[in-house]
Amino acid sequence: MHQVFAELFGGVGLFLLGMTLMTNGLKDATGETLKKLLTKFTETQFKAMLSGIGLTLLVQSSTATTMATIGFVNAGIMSFAQAIGVMIGANIGTTSTGWMVALLGLKFSISMIALPLIGFGAVINLLGKDRIAVLGLIIAGFGLIFFGISVLQEAMNGFSKQGDLSFLNANEFLGQIILVLIGLVMALLLQSSSAAITTTLAALATGAIDLSEAIYMVIGQNVGAVGITVISVIGASVSAKRTVAVNVVFNLVTAILAFFILAPLFIYFYQQYTFFTQWDVLIILALFHTAFSVMGALVFMPATKQLEKWLLRILPNDLPAIMKFLDEANLEFSAIAVQSAQTVQYYILFEIFSFLSAAFQEGAMPSQRKIKQLDEIILQLEAYLEKINVPYSHESNHDFVSLLRVMVYVRVLRSDLENIDYAILLRTQPAVLQTALDYKHIVESYIQQREQLGNPKNIEPMRNELNSLKKWTSQHRAEIRQKILQHTEVNQLNAAKGIELLAAQRWLDRLVAHTYRFSNVLYESILKNEERKFKNGC
Structure with a gap:
């Protein structure tokens, strides 16, 4: 069992390291693109949401999107109302990690491909200059992500044979609450909702947990992602706190709706209709994760103006107006x-x-x-x-x-x-x-x-x-x-x-x-x- 936990932590570590390398590389390579995307395509709330989705897909990090959005609000390039749309889009865009893992990472063994990618990326980074060197980081990061997933899958195989999770019962209210709390703690400990969801997908793929348990854990992981961003803005500017507050309100309200409405619907359709039972459970979980955020967008997009007024009222800015431009979040x-x-x-x-x-x-x-x-x-x-x-x-x-x-x-x-x-x-x-x-x-x-x-x-x-x-x-x-x-x-x-x-x-x-x-x-x-x-x- 000790070896299982060692592999589990090692796999998560490799995944996080890969995500960090790939995200940082993509941010360096697309710095001006980020700026153009958010300044040209945020005129309406719908376009702002699409920009948030596109930006998060581009850099594979909703945290990076959050930091960029805070910076643009501080710089006066984007209004707070536009930022709300971008943040809603970022929550949808971040579900792409689940799809990538479900469709590629757990479908076949790619460790033999991942290792050459890591080596190839490292060589390019060492020998290349400027953007070629950055490309090497992206390739190495991509390889580390999938090597980490491979290690996670092996660890979950061992855990499913030795671990006993029979106490988890997604059919009872108390069990559902416990699963949500487990997901929340996972996201907080790993400091990444993507890593937490990837771990859940690996557990689901190996049979360590079933679909209904995984669904409630994903709800908790989305709430846990809010905790990560809240910690990051302690002592930060009002603009940063307002932008993160959008995430807090969005994820908490959406989690409540998903817990009482969306999760029961997915579980019911999967259990009652043969059409859904033929689907891969990994695909269904990735679909639930995306549906979770899309449902939140449908609820919040018509109410962005009201949300803006409320947040401006509860988080007023007492500093000289010009000082908001020197927010350290912009340094990202x-x-x-x-x-x-x-x-x-x-x-x-x-x-x-x-x-x-x-x-x-x-x-x-x-x-x-x-x-x-x-x-x-x-x-x-x-x-x-x-x-x-x-x-x-x-x-x-x-x-x-x-x-x-x-x-x-x-x-x-x-x-x-x-x-x-x-x-x-x-x-x-x-x-x-x-x-x-x-x-x-x-x-x-x-x-x-x-x-x-x-x-x-x-x-x-x-x-x-x-x-x-x-x-x-x-x-x-x-x-x-x-x-x-x-x-x-x-x-x-x-x-x-x-x-x-x-x-x-x-x-x-x-x-x-x-x-x-x-x-x-x-x-x-x-x-x-x-x-x-x-x-x-x-």
């Missing part, structure tokens, strides 16, 4: 993390330019509270950037490098705010004030909303005008200094005041130069990104 997908960080970066820059414009136009200084809040956001963004891991070959690598280059000027422009009180002084000196107002006019003309910072049609003309202003200030620097000195003498200002006016002029010159360099870096980044998108489109 580098493309989402980079876009989220860019959104926060644009927000910071827009705030800095707003402070400067108000100071030059009205002499209004930003409050210490606003400055402190801005500094906190900058610190949070810098900490977030350190956690983003973008492979060199990844499509998002260029965007990430551009983000870091622009970040240099975020810090430079923030340091310029330290002397923003010079703006008050400049308002007393007409010779310099006009330059300040010209600077303000250029910035305000092209950046009225933070989203415009990512538009090359705005950045290019702003860059050109800032360059002209920078050249003008350089050419007339000596002349303006002379006017300041004359102003000091005519108005009989003390030397300290004159020096302060000259310092204010130098500050304004640096501000114009820094903003021009920032616009130049931003323009180059946007231009290269547009060129890359054009090439990929071709």
Whole structure:
């Protein structure tokens, strides 16, 4: 019996390792595809559900879909209502594992095929580069999945001969509850509903349990999958908690309906109708698993708006709105993390330019509270950037490098705010004030909303005008200094005041130069990104 349990745990471990390798490989290979799929095909609730199904089939992980969905909600790409549709679809898509195991993994011995796949994938990963290396991980992961299933099947064969499960009785209510609890504990211990369902299919294939017992265990495994995601968002953002709450409500309500309606119907038809008894029990269990989630979709899809309102009410967001973009759940997908960080970066820059414009136009200084809040956001963004891991070959690598280059000027422009009180002084000196107002006019003309910072049609003309202003200030620097000195003498200002006016002029010159360099870096980044998108489109 000890050997049986050793094989059982080993088989589950191999399956989980294979799923992890394959899922991570698929996520790396399809990062941009995930983004395109969820941004282009979620306009309606039905399309959002289909996107959730497609995405989960693509990466073979409902957890990956959950993390991607949280990221897109945080990044403002997807509304929470759309996220509900995606999560419902993910629950349907994750049932594909059961079908794969039922149709392939337990139909014939594939260990002889699985082992060469593992070796072939490992060699490709070691010798290949970039996406070829990622393909090796996917192949090796696929082989490990089926080798793990083979080991599980052997373990369940031994368990069916030595184990006694006669105490399980799916015909009694108490027995049904016990089976559900067993399934729930299995999913929690294995940290994977796919692994739990695969183990159940292996037990069913070897006769360790019968179909009715397996059905109630699958119900518990779906509830257990909720427990996994709940644990993952302890201390996470409100967006993450709301998205996981969709899973909780969906799986719990669907489990109750399946327990009282769907399970009895499947068992009744299997026992009473010859047509169903001719079916393979593995296929029937996989069908039940899919029907379980489809039934939930039919119940919840018409009520997504009501579900959204309820969840927004019980899980309000008290943090500054911009901070939701820096959710660590976004780090699961580098493309989402980079876009989220860019959104926060644009927000910071827009705030800095707003402070400067108000100071030059009205002499209004930003409050210490606003400055402190801005500094906190900058610190949070810098900490977030350190956690983003973008492979060199990844499509998002260029965007990430551009983000870091622009970040240099975020810090430079923030340091310029330290002397923003010079703006008050400049308002007393007409010779310099006009330059300040010209600077303000250029910035305000092209950046009225933070989203415009990512538009090359705005950045290019702003860059050109800032360059002209920078050249003008350089050419007339000596002349303006002379006017300041004359102003000091005519108005009989003390030397300290004159020096302060000259310092204010130098500050304004640096501000114009820094903003021009920032616009130049931003323009180059946007231009290269547009060129890359054009090439990929071709």
